[in-house]
Amino acid sequence: MVSASRAGELNRARVLKTLYAHGPLARPELARLTGSTRATIGQIVQPLLDEGVLQEHKPIASGIRGGKPARPVWFSDDGWPVGAIVLLPGGVQAALVTTSGRIVTVATVKFGTRKLKQHAIVSRLTDCLGEVIATATAPLRGIGIAVGGLVDTQAGAVVRVGLAPWMNGLAIGPEIARATGVPTFVDPHPRAQALGDLLFGIGRGEESFCSVYLGAGIGAGFILDGALHRGSRGAGGEVGHTVVDRSGEVCSCGLRGCWETVATTRWIRAEAARREMSGSATMSPGGLAARSASDPVAAALLREYAANIALGIVNIQHSLGLELFILHGDLVAAGESFRSEIETRVREKAFAHPGGPIRIQFADADDYATVRGAAAMVLSRSMALGY
Amino acid sequence: MVSASRAGELNRARVLKTLYAHGPLARPELARLTGSTRATIGQIVQPLLDEGVLQEHKPIASGIRGGKPARPVWFSDDGWPVGAIVLLPGGVQAALVTTSGRIVTVATVKFGTRKLKQHAIVSRLTDCLGEVIATATAPLRGIGIAVGGLVDTQAGAVVRVGLAPWMNGLAIGPEIARATGVPTFVDPHPRAQALGDLLFGIGRGEESFCSVYLGAGIGAGFILDGALHRGSRGAGGEVGHTVVDRSGEVCSCGLRGCWETVATTRWIRAEAARREMSGSATMSPGGLAARSASDPVAAALLREYAANIALGIVNIQHSLGLELFILHGDLVAAGESFRSEIETRVREKAFAHPGGPIRIQFADADDYATVRGAAAMVLSRSMALGY
DNA sequence: TAGGTTTGTAAGTCGTCCATACAATTTGTA
DNA sequence: TACAAATTGTATGGACGACTTACAAACCTA
Numbered sequence: 001m002v003s004a005s006r007a008g009e010l011n012r013a014r015v016l017k018t019l020y021a022h023g024p025l026a027r028p029e030l031a032r033l034t035g036s037t038r039a040t041i042g043q044i045v046q047p048l049l050d051e052g053v054l055q056e057h058k059p060i061a062s063g064i065r066g067g068k069p070a071r072p073v074w075f076s077d078d079g080w081p082v083g084a085i086v087l088l089p090g091g092v093q094a095a096l097v098t099t100s101g102r103i104v105t106v107a108t109v110k111f112g113t114r115k116l117k118q119h120a121i122v123s124r125l126t127d128c129l130g131e132v133i134a135t136a137t138a139p140l141r142g143i144g145i146a147v148g149g150l151v152d153t154q155a156g157a158v159v160r161v162g163l164a165p166w167m168n169g170l171a172i173g174p175e176i177a178r179a180t181g182v183p184t185f186v187d188p189h190p191r192a193q194a195l196g197d198l199l200f201g202i203g204r205g206e207e208s209f210c211s212v213y214l215g216a217g218i219g220a221g222f223i224l225d226g227a228l229h230r231g232s233r234g235a236g237g238e239v240g241h242t243v244v245d246r247s248g249e250v251c252s253c254g255l256r257g258c259w260e261t262v263a264t265t266r267w268i269r270a271e272a273a274r275r276e277m278s279g280s281a282t283m284s285p286g287g288l289a290a291r292s293a294s295d296p297v298a299a300a301l302l303r304e305y306a307a308n309i310a311l312g313i314v315n316i317q318h319s320l321g322l323e324l325f326i327l328h329g330d331l332v333a334a335g336e337s338f339r340s341e342i343e344t345r346v347r348e349k350a351f352a353h354p355g356g357p358i359r360i361q362f363a364d365a366d367d368y369a370t371v372r373g374a375a376a377m378v379l380s381r382s383m384a385l386g387y
Numbered sequence: 388m389v390s391a392s393r394a395g396e397l398n399r400a401r402v403l404k405t406l407y408a409h410g411p412l413a414r415p416e417l418a419r420l421t422g423s424t425r426a427t428i429g430q431i432v433q434p435l436l437d438e439g440v441l442q443e444h445k446p447i448a449s450g451i452r453g454g455k456p457a458r459p460v461w462f463s464d465d466g467w468p469v470g471a472i473v474l475l476p477g478g479v480q481a482a483l484v485t486t487s488g489r490i491v492t493v494a495t496v497k498f499g500t501r502k503l504k505q506h507a508i509v510s511r512l513t514d515c516l517g518e519v520i521a522t523a524t525a526p527l528r529g530i531g532i533a534v535g536g537l538v539d540t541q542a543g544a545v546v547r548v549g550l551a552p553w554m555n556g557l558a559i560g561p562e563i564a565r566a567t568g569v570p571t572f573v574d575p576h577p578r579a580q581a582l583g584d585l586l587f588g589i590g591r592g593e594e595s596f597c598s599v600y601l602g603a604g605i606g607a608g609f610i611l612d613g614a615l616h617r618g619s620r621g622a623g624g625e626v627g628h629t630v631v632d633r634s635g636e637v638c639s640c641g642l643r644g645c646w647e648t649v650a651t652t653r654w655i656r657a658e659a660a661r662r663e664m665s666g667s668a669t670m671s672p673g674g675l676a677a678r679s680a681s682d683p684v685a686a687a688l689l690r691e692y693a694a695n696i697a698l699g700i701v702n703i704q705h706s707l708g709l710e711l712f713i714l715h716g717d718l719v720a721a722g723e724s725f726r727s728e729i730e731t732r733v734r735e736k737a738f739a740h741p742g743g744p745i746r747i748q749f750a751d752a753d754d755y756a757t758v759r760g761a762a763a764m765v766l767s768r769s770m771a772l773g774y
Numbered sequence: 775t776a777g778g779t780t781t782g783t784a785a786g787t788c789g790t791c792c793a794t795a796c797a798a799t800t801t802g803t804a
Numbered sequence: 805t806a807c808a809a810a811t812t813g814t815a816t817g818g819a820c821g822a823c824t825t826a827c828a829a830a831c832c833t834a
Contacts (some may be wrong), residue, residue, distance in 0.1 A: 066832030067780025231708015321618015355619030454811025
């Protein structure tokens with residue numbers, strides 16, 4: 001039930017979300033955006049300033065009509081450090097992140113392709129994390145762990161990592177929590193990525209969107225009506241294994257014709273080989289784009305790749321009616337013309353609807369969205385944002 | 388912002404939702420389920436009793452240990468009548484529904500297959516609705532309109548009805564509102580159906596599920612974390628036009644290999660004809676099931692139909708991680724063995740996950756879920772339930 | 775310097791939830 | 805039949821936070 005104190009918590013969360021969505025804001029702006037009053041915003045903001053979560057910027061110049069200069073508030077750059085881990089089949093990234101989304105320190109470990117014992121994974125991970133934590137000036141509020149595979153969010157355990165089955169069953173959350181004495185939160189990495197987009201990336205201020213990772217595999221996170229969607233025990237987002245071609249190739253998961261069979265770098269390389277292109281074994285979307293101007297075969301392959309990506313996006317759009325898709329992964333390197341090609345294909349195939357046109361956007365090339373997203377999972381709990 | 392009065396509204400909504408989810412409940416039960424106290428529940432319930440929204444049942448017998456008998460409260464059977472319209476390509480259904488989901492009166496009009504002028508549609512509809520409204524003992528709180536096609540929820544207009552293109556662009560909401568002087572709410576019919584399932588059907592008490600309609604077309608409504616999902620301007624739910632076989636048949640929508648091309652009654656009939664079965668032109672899932680015991684060809688076709696349905700469901704499951712799918716339409720007539728067949732296929736194909744097993748359930752055969760759902764769209768506004 | 779404008783805070787009001795106490799009603803037992 | 809125990813439903817006072825109003829502080833133009 002929403003008692004007075006619970007209402008306070010909800011309103012505080014709303015103010016913080018508004019700040020994440022719009023950047024530094026003064027009290028009157030916050031009041032307008034949240035439909036509240038300056039006085040109330042002051043009551044909410046003051047304790048957060050005292051606590052060190054927020055800090056006041058220096059006053060900005062008054063408007064043309066004079067008046068006391070406004071002092072925007074924003075997340076303190078050194079308050080509330082949180083840990084972020086991105087655990088992928090090939091390696092792990094650990095970082096120390098602030099409430100403002102600033103990445104203070106990063107450390108990376110590659111695993112190589114050979115099988116590892118689970119305790120070896122954990123020990124390498126804690127080593128890596130240890131370096132990062134050492135730079136913290138205050139005790140960590142928590143550690144967010146984004147895993148490249150199926151997870152059980154309730155148990156904080158890895159369920160299945162397609163490309164690294166030796167991780168299956170690893171209770172990564174409890175292990176790290178025990179090693180560090182800090183609470184942990186586990187989610188699949190595309191979901192963390194979506195949260196990163198929402199709070200710190202292109203998705204800022206958007207009500208609903210889908211954040212897709214396209215690389216060796218395909219996964220997605222959904223922000224629906226301002227909330228991060230989690231299926232039962234954290235399931236969902238396995239859009240790479242939705243069937244788009246039931247009579248197509250057999251996928252690594254056992255199904256036939258998954259989206260992943262036609263829209264991953266593996267597909268590009270296989271197709272490049274089939275078309276007898278040079279360098280097919282290391283082909284990437286970026287490489288293809290670079291060759292497209294002078295090589296019609298490369299251009300054709302890239303167009304086909306765009307169409308295949310559009311295929312899966314349209315399926316999601318028809319199901320959920322979203323307007324924005326944020327794409328992450330290698331393909332970002334292929335640049336604007338490639339993005340535009342995907343967008344055109346999607347708009348061609350998707351049903352016309354009175355809502356605005358569907359937008360396809362690429363994430364930043366220096367993609368820390370997932371790391372920031374993993375941190376955001378912690379911030380969500382610490383600040384009761386409710387994601 | 389959540390002020391005291393807004394908190395009251397939210398808590399009242401929570402109590403009403405709990406009643407819909409669990410049926411008649413006494414104050415102590417309500418307190419337990421909402422995490423509140425008897426006193427607070429009393430404060431919330433009393434005005435609703437005074438207003439005539441709720442009514443007290445007669446006391447139920449005390450428990451073994453004695454005590455004052457509890458008096459469960461439930462929605463008054465004659466308070467707040469609302470109108471419900473289900474507008475499909477072939478005809479329209481109008482009904483008067485109470486807050487308890489009881490259908491007081493129903494009227495039906497068939498359109499036939501020939502083209503109709505839009506004003507003719509509206510006039511037939513208002514005639515039909517008029518009959519129904521005449522039986523109301525109190526002024527209507529609103530009219531919910533569920534449309535078998537794409538709609539613009541904001542404008543209350545039909546965007547596109549595949550099988551009846553002459554309806555395209557019809558501003559059905561404003562037209563009916565003008566004709567009756569009662570506010571109207573327009574949504575696609577699978578979405579209304581999902582809401583009907585949640586408040587009055589099998590979905591009662593479920594946090595998340597997908598309600599699918601399978602018939603001449605395929606559509607879905609999503610309840611995600613207790614909320615009804617609407618895409619931009621009401622888009623979404625067009626799961627029938629997600630591609631499952633990119634090299635398959637061309638669909639009526641222009642895409643190739645939509646789910647609808649392999650999981651509608653049209654597919655059954657076409658396949659039955661191809662297999663030279665008798666009565667193929669009027670074949671239905673129920674008919675197939677009846678023949679299955681003695682006719683292996685029918686049994687094989689039915690199994691294939693189940694597999695095709697499972698295909699689309701697994702796609703949704705992998706995307707959203709849901710555990711429950713409620714199926715509506717002709718196929719319900721095919722009975723338990725068919726349901727079980729679909730469930731088995733889905734569980735075979737879907738990834739294993741720590742969440743419980745995926746459940747496939749059939750709606751009741753006398754399917755008023757959509758009518759009740761259309762009414763529920765009104766109730767949601769009248770009672771500020773927030774759907 | 776004065777008047778107008780905007781920002782941020784202080785004091786009091788108001789609505790709702792909560793803890794506590796108490797009346798009402800039933801069961802089981804002496 | 806009388807009475808204790810248990811349970812339900814309501815009345816009362818306290819707490820909490822948003823809202824309204826008022827006011828000081830800081831800036832602009834003239």
